[in-house]
Amino acid sequence: MGMTLGEKILCRASNNQKVTAGQIVTANVDLCMSNDGTSHITINMFENQIKHKVIHNPDNTIFIADHFMPSDSVETANIHKIMRDFTNKYQIKFHEGDGVCHQIMIESYVQPGTLVAGADSHTCSYGALGAFGIGVGSTDFLYAMVTGTTWLMVPESIKIKLKGNLKKGVFARDLMLSIIGEIGANGANYKIMEFSGEAVDNFSMNDRIVLCNLAIEAGAKTGLMEPNQVVEDYLKNNRTDYREGVYLKADEDGVYCKELSYNLDEIVPVIARPHCIDDVVPVSECEGIKFHQGFIGSCSNGRIEELRVAASILKGKKVAKDVRLIITPASNKVYLQALKEGLINILSEAGAMIMNPNCSVCWGSCQGVIGENEVLLSTGTRNFKGRCGPASSKVYLSSAATVAASAIRGEICDPREVL
Numbered sequence: 001m002g003m004t005l006g007e008k009i010l011c012r013a014s015n016n017q018k019v020t021a022g023q024i025v026t027a028n029v030d031l032c033m034s035n036d037g038t039s040h041i042t043i044n045m046f047e048n049q050i051k052h053k054v055i056h057n058p059d060n061t062i063f064i065a066d067h068f069m070p071s072d073s074v075e076t077a078n079i080h081k082i083m084r085d086f087t088n089k090y091q092i093k094f095h096e097g098d099g100v101c102h103q104i105m106i107e108s109y110v111q112p113g114t115l116v117a118g119a120d121s122h123t124c125s126y127g128a129l130g131a132f133g134i135g136v137g138s139t140d141f142l143y144a145m146v147t148g149t150t151w152l153m154v155p156e157s158i159k160i161k162l163k164g165n166l167k168k169g170v171f172a173r174d175l176m177l178s179i180i181g182e183i184g185a186n187g188a189n190y191k192i193m194e195f196s197g198e199a200v201d202n203f204s205m206n207d208r209i210v211l212c213n214l215a216i217e218a219g220a221k222t223g224l225m226e227p228n229q230v231v232e233d234y235l236k237n238n239r240t241d242y243r244e245g246v247y248l249k250a251d252e253d254g255v256y257c258k259e260l261s262y263n264l265d266e267i268v269p270v271i272a273r274p275h276c277i278d279d280v281v282p283v284s285e286c287e288g289i290k291f292h293q294g295f296i297g298s299c300s301n302g303r304i305e306e307l308r309v310a311a312s313i314l315k316g317k318k319v320a321k322d323v324r325l326i327i328t329p330a331s332n333k334v335y336l337q338a339l340k341e342g343l344i345n346i347l348s349e350a351g352a353m354i355m356n357p358n359c360s361v362c363w364g365s366c367q368g369v370i371g372e373n374e375v376l377l378s379t380g381t382r383n384f385k386g387r388c389g390p391a392s393s394k395v396y397l398s399s400a401a402t403v404a405a406s407a408i409r410g411e412i413c414d415p416r417e418v419l
């Protein structure tokens with residue numbers, strides 16, 4: 001009996017010949033990542049509750065300030081100071097203002113075949129590179145940072161076979177929201193969502209990240225894809241630390257708890273309605289709904305490909321009078337690329353507000369918070385009640401194209417009408 005891709009990676013990380021779903025393993029963690037959402041909690045425990053104050057591998061420990069960047073209050077400024085002092089003291093890597101943690105990790109650190117513990121739920125994004133990213137709480141993060149290991153039960157895997165091609169105006173974001181809409185927000189609880197099939201070969205790095213990033217929103221332990229030439233090219237072109245990676249593949253006879261198949265030709269632009277990500281309907285069912293703010297950004301949808309699509313729609317047009325459009329590149333690298341391509345000019349001339357790279361409106365605690373009864377159309381990851389404003393506010397989730405097209409119209413519309 002063979003192994004799934006996730007089992008292969010955990011096998012390697014735990015120095016086993018074979019692992020099977022349900023088995024509990026202690027595994028070596030290749031990278032530890034923490035952000036300003038919770039790192040002060042970890043630092044407090046480290047300084048005050050443990051005896052042997054050792055960081056297992058400072059070089060592989062990365063702290064990133066992105067959720068409240070720049071700080072919006074004395075409280076968050078103090079969190080950044082705690083992070084700055086701690087990372088200086090222990091020679092840990094620290095990024096401040098460079099962008100969203102997961103984007104920074106993918107641009108600069110994560111390698112295929114590795115295990116990464118991140119104190120953030122969307123650590124599952126690293127599956128795009130064929131790495132096993134797990135979101136952990138502050139205590140588990142502390143354990144991994146100090147010991148270089150973590151323990152986990154090997155999850156069962158769901159094979160998600162993708163074939164066909166996305167039509168014009170339909171994006172990876174629509175595909176993943178459609179999958180979550182079908183299986184439900186608990187549909188993959190503690191499972192690995194392993195994406196495969198001929199369609200995956202045609203995916204860009206951005207598509208790969210979009211799919212793996214939202215795996216947690218179906219309850220998955222992580223999302224995974226076999227690394228391929230696209231990954232290899234991405235690493236070669238973007239990474240100063242490029243080295244030959246560990247390109248693990250699932251065995252033909254790996255055991256899956258479920259198999260799902262999707263034909264990409266059948267996917268249409270969709271929207272997740274408030275307040276649950278699995279309340280997914282075709283955009284056409286939301287046509288005409290007024291909204292007050294649009295947001296393009298986040299670790300899910302703030303990369304250059306998304307800004308290009310937004311710019312192609314907004315070029316020469318104006319954001320509707322009663323809509324605020326906030327666009328936040330996912331990293332400085334993305335921002336600089338957008339500047340170089342003239343996208344920032346186009347978006348700005350159309351009336352969008354361009355923010356510094358950070359979690360921005362996705363997180364709803366730093367910038368672009370919405371008011372009582374206001375409606376947000378967002379490319380963020382979550383639409384929980386109160387995520388981006390008071391309990392009376394509403395968040396709809398869609399692709400960047402849908403946000404851009406709707407921002408011009410002043411009400412939700414299908415991006416295929418303008419593309």
Ligand SMILES: CC(C)[C@H](C(=O)O)[C@@H](O)C(=O)O
Pocket residue numbers: 037038067119120121122135363381
């Ligand atoms: C702050 C952090 C712990 C949180 C997460 O884990 O996902 C945040 O990034 C989010 O998207 O809600």
Ligand code: SF4
Pocket residue numbers: 067100101102120122298299300358359362363380381
């Ligand atoms: S962009 Fe949103 S989902 Fe991603 S880490 Fe930041 S707050 Fe979390």
